[in-house]
Amino acid sequence: VYEQWVARIQAEGYRLTAARKAVLRALVEARGPLSAAALQVSARGQHSRLGLVTVYRTLEMLEGLGLVRRIHAEGACHGFTASSPGHRHAVTCERCARAVEFDGDDLCELTPGVERKTGYRISGHWLQMVGLCPSCREGRG
Amino acid sequence: VYEQWVARIQAEGYRLTAARKAVLRALVEARGPLSAAALQVSARGQHSRLGLVTVYRTLEMLEGLGLVRRIHAEGACHGFTASSPGHRHAVTCERCARAVEFDGDDLCELTPGVERKTGYRISGHWLQMVGLCPSCREGRG
DNA sequence: CTGACTGCAAATTATTTGCATGTCT
């Protein structure tokens, strides 16, 4: 994934700097959504001088390219994860916070129903599920 | 709705103060999700001395009682709306921000599919749709 | 009366902006 991102970033004319590489690596290797601050800590393993500001700016760029997804949670808002292309949604584990995405096409099927019920013309949606991932279920029942 | 909320609040043993009445009224009469600050401005029509802090504390209480729902948006996070009981979701109009809720039972049907695809045991979910409400569609095509 | 509630101000936390310097291409 990392290589694809690098290619995309260069293709878009953005520069490939040490700071960006570090953030990219951290995002790709993350086992769940991270806050900007957590991302900075993680990415500093690759680039110790990394500033929080740069993390925000890199995330902004990546979100613009659709490579990163902003995740909202009940309690604390805004975490970021690598996103897969296409129309997908995420499930987050309530114990370990590990997130995986799944195909959300099924969801589009219920759009007509919602439009009928509400009278709205639906143009988009945004779904997140919460649950227990396989490992956490095994480890704790 | 306002009367029901008042009854619920008293039933739970919370006091019914002028500040709370003002926030309740503002929430009930709102035509869309409001930020805490916007809510304060709106509620000051009833109780001019209302502080932002109290708005937050009142929202916290109401959210705890399930009377208010926290809404997240792509850009600015966190708006609050009155919520209907039961398992429902919201559609927000992208033009006027007016929100209505709809029955989300259909969604539960696709939970098994997601569990199969991801291996997660889904315990909850959270959906928001965006679109154009009837009035905005008429007014602008 | 009295404890829960309020609201001000200050403290936190999250995110953005200004600017001089550094570094990809």
Place this chain on the structure above:
DNA sequence: AGACATGCAAATAATTTGCAGTCAG
């Protein structure tokens, strides 16, 4: 070389906490 990018510090914005005064029950 030169534009884009960085990172520090300061500026904003959003939310929480400390506390003395107030008010519903």
